[in-house]
Amino acid sequence: MRIAISGTYSSGKTLTSYALAHYVGIPRTRARTMRELLPEAVPGKTLEQCTAAELVQLIVRRHVDRAVHESRFEGPFISDGSSLQEWIYGSVRVIVGINPNESVHLGAFESVERTPEIRVFEEVMEQLGIAFKQHVKQTYDVFVHLPNELALAADGHRPVNERFRSMADERLLEVAAELGIPAHVVGGSVAERLVRIAGLLDLPVQMPPHEAIARAEAEYQALDMRTESDRASVIVR
16 A cells, blocks of 8 residues: 655654554655755755746656655555645645745735746646646555644744645645545544554554654654755855
């Protein structure tokens, strides 16, 4: 079974996918984050400063990185996210702007000005959506979707807000249904998520939840969580 842990920013995908891999004994795969990709893709910029064209480059880079890692598995795997996220994060920006934090003053049904840049960006995202959806349909058997139960992390590298996050969350479930991929919404603590996921998907348990979570937390702490500027300064030196 090929499982995608779905959800938007700060929904707990990474820790849950790490813990689930230990809990049920299925290997995990992931793509590098935008934060990890920025220094080599757009040196010297934060995600907030990227143009529409630069954002397209980042979306494609992350999709390719994800597809390459997934291709190494012939059997089951657990993916931290999916290529739907990259595409949806881009397509929602057609409504809220390339930097969503600049449009927080807009109402629920308002969108940013349709500038020439936004129009071209929209056309590009529509075409990328065709390829990304095909990849996702061919790659995953099931989605486990984590709802927005946690506050958006204030770590300085997420040019998003609650409106953006809610729109992306709804769109993820809509597209999963469109593609005919089962999507189970699973909330609660990490331990509660693990138990429920294993039960829903009839997966064999390999260890107690607390042990799987402890291993996942150790792996998570080892991730490089430096800011974009800190990463870039290391690359320059």
